[in-house]
Amino acid sequence: MFRVLELGSNISAPLAGTILGDLGYDVIKVEPPKGDDRRAIPPFKEGASVYFSSVNRNKRSVVVDLRRSEGLEVFRKIASTSDVVLTNYRPRALKKLHIDYDSVLEVNPRIVYCSITGYGGTDEPAYDATILAESGLMDLTGEPDRPPVKFATSISDVTTALTATVLVLHSLLTGRRPVFLDVSMIHTQLYLILEDAYALLNVGLEPRRTGSSHRFLVPYQAFQAADGYVYVSVFNDEQYTRLCEALGREDLKVYKTQEERLRNRDKIVGDLQEVFRRNNRDYWVSLLKAYDVPCAPVRKLREALEIYGKSMVREVRGIKYLSFPSNVSRGVELPSPRLGEHTVDVLKELGYTQEEIGTLIKEGVVMDEGLK
Structure with missing residues (x-):
């Protein structure tokens, strides 16, 4: 089984990690003591953020303070046993913590290192909506006589996660290792614009917002209708x-x-x-x-889920999840992990003794879900 070490927050890297987890990979999510920022976003159910749960199933959570030398050593041991490092942390932070590609390469010369950034290897902060604004997609979305609008879902995060997953799988399939994968949110969105970008590039046709209608097809x-x-x-x-x-x-x-x-x-x-x-x-x-x-x-979401989503829904530990849309996925076997839920288990797999684990927890280097 391939192992993925995820250093992810919010959506793009965590969703890519979830997809790989759905496909059967062993995904270890290494989090800082405060956890992934998405854990704090409401609404909550059973004490867990459903936003966090939506992109963090089928993985294990290990809490490590990477600012400590002992914490960095734990990270290096996990990295040495992994096939993939998947991250959307800023490059400057990765380098400062010595968890960047070059640093991981020292302990694992066969690593597939996938770095997701907003603009391709830069430290400029990027969120779904700002990328949509920068890419031109927001300007193309909405009614012609109204202001531009964002997509209903975090489309740039989601499609970037899918792009990253494709590239990781390609690298593993072809044995192309080591490799550094630079996945840019802005470039992913430009690639996805497709026909409008091609029309502009090739015949100079400037696209405009058209609401729900098509630019070249009528009707x-x-x-x-009377009721919808x-x-x-x-x-x-x-x-x-x-x-x-x-x-x-x-x-x-x-x-x-x-x-x-x-x-x-x-x-x-x-x-x-x-x-x-x-x-x-x-x-x-x-x-x-x-x-x-x-x-x-044109259905409401509730109606669509009732009609088409029943076979996809799995409830684990009180949270309802949508399974990956494929019959080759393993389904939802692990719910979104509690912060540090699997720290002790993973450390034991790495060869740490119970005494060593106890010392790391006592000194605040790592955190176990049951010993916060």
Whole structure:
């Protein structure tokens, strides 16, 4: 089993660690005495932050004061037995504590060292929203006549975690070791912009906010029904014809091509919106699906979880978790760890005696969950 040493806080590195834990890796989360900052974010259940729990299952927590020489020695022993170091700490802090790539390389010449930063190897602080603002994604999100908005979820943190996971797995699969992986949040977001970035780079087309609608496809947006919203995704001419037939608007078939529909967007959208207001959401979804028109109800999160999430939910130690969306994951075997919950167990695995462990705890070098 591969071992991952995580030096993570907040979302990006901890989520990458959780994914690797879900896939069966032994993930040891080394935390400072105060713990990951995310532990303090409400709401709480069973004494644990559900925000922390969302990105910290299937790993073990070891508390080590890395400012102490004895604590650094504990870290080096864990690093020497690990295959991966995963971190989103600032490079300056890593170097100051002697836990940076070069330092780990001294004790483990086969290490895969993955460093997540906001802007690629810099110490500039970065959070999900600031990266969205810097990347141009926030400017592209929202209604055209309204201010820009952030995503509903921490999308830059999540996608950076996924990118880091892919790179770690690739390094382990190919045996490319040692290796330093520099994973940048800003570059990850620029990569994910895809078609808008390519349109700007190649034909100079400057994208603008379009709300729920598509820039080049009509109709491809949310329509308000009597009791909610329906998202209609018409991608080609045949689907558009079937949509017109389903809604009894044969007259709108005159706009046969995407180019014609783009030129007449306001007319088409306005006419269709009048129709959708006449009945409820589920009526329209049922009708359009009968005509093989791609569509979906715009659901609330609670509704989506009740319909699609039941098979993913696992409850461990009073906290409900969403399992990794794959049948090859091991599921949620370990709940999010209490601060320092596994310190003693890991130290014993490293060969420390009970007496040595007791001394380290007494002197405040390490902390065990049961002996705070």
